[in-house]
Amino acid sequence: MKYKCIIFDCDGVLVDSEKISIGTMVAMAANIGVKLDEESATRLFLGKSLAFCFNYIQSHSDKKLPDNFEEEFRIRSFEAFKSDLKPIEGVHELLNQLEVPFCVASNGPANKIRLNLTATELIDKFEGNIFSAYDINSFKPDPGLYLHAAKTMGYEVKDCVVIEDSAVGVQAALSGGFDVFGFAQKTNQAHLEQLEIPVFDTMANLLKLLQ
Structure with missing residues (x-):
């Protein structure tokens, strides 16, 4: 070799894991008024840091991200990882x-x-x-x-x-x-x-x- x-x-x-992570991100973004389909989100977020993803969502929302946004993302995605x-x-x-x-x-x-x-x-x-x-x-x-x-x-x-x-x-x-x-x-x-x-x-x- x-x-x-x-x-x-x-x-x-x-x-x-990408589908699980991005699907979770899309669902949570929708909760604060940022609508993304999974195909677009994949193009935007694939391989990027979590900070980049959150900053993108924040920049397209008229609401401040909840203080527990990252914690909630980790909880939801980790549970999905365990089962799926x-x-x-x-x-x-x-x-x-x-x-x-x-x-x-x-x-x-x-x-x-x-x-x-x-x-x-x-x-x-x-x-x-x-x-x-x-x-x-x-x-x-x-x-x-x-x-x-x-x-x-x-x-x-x-x-x-x-x-x-x-x-x-x-x-x-x-x-x-x-x-x-x-x-x-x-x-x-x-x-x-x-x-x-x-x-x-x-x-x-x-x-x-x-x-």
């Missing part, structure tokens, strides 16, 4: 075949990453190698999170590849000097193809890219 270390994004790459979250199809099989170290690096807080990995029975594969932007206060598209993950894992940038599904995440990886492969699905394929990076649509195809 060309690479010595693989850095995975979490949401939309390891776990199929699924791993990305084929990801267990992919990870079982990898012969190099790998980790996860996400804009989400560590407790959310751990919850998602636990709910999808992936936590044992990433225990000890979980990196959150909240821990270092560096959020994609800043490359700091990926640089921190590579350094902590003990590898130089040139030895790592990042697996992403959002334009923001791809930008972070490229800014840090990493090779990056994009997981393309219906909602993000056009955006990823514009970035001129290798893309794949199944985990089996990712394995071929890695070899």
Whole structure:
């Protein structure tokens, strides 16, 4: 294998959480008069920090966001993760075949990453190698999170590849000097193809890219 270390994004790459998160955001925005359909919200929010999403909703509302808006979002989305979250199809099989170290690096807080990995029975594969932007206060598209993950894992940038599904995440990886492969699905394929990076649509195809 060309690479010595693989850095995975979490949401939309390891776990199929984006629909749950964005659906929760759309419902809560509607409660304060901001109407968004899920397709538009996906284009706007995919890969972005929670602060960006909340600021967008606030800027389109004539009401102040409730003080407990983030707390309520976490409660609602976490409950949905526990009952409805699924791993990305084929990801267990992919990870079982990898012969190099790998980790996860996400804009989400560590407790959310751990919850998602636990709910999808992936936590044992990433225990000890979980990196959150909240821990270092560096959020994609800043490359700091990926640089921190590579350094902590003990590898130089040139030895790592990042697996992403959002334009923001791809930008972070490229800014840090990493090779990056994009997981393309219906909602993000056009955006990823514009970035001129290798893309794949199944985990089996990712394995071929890695070899």
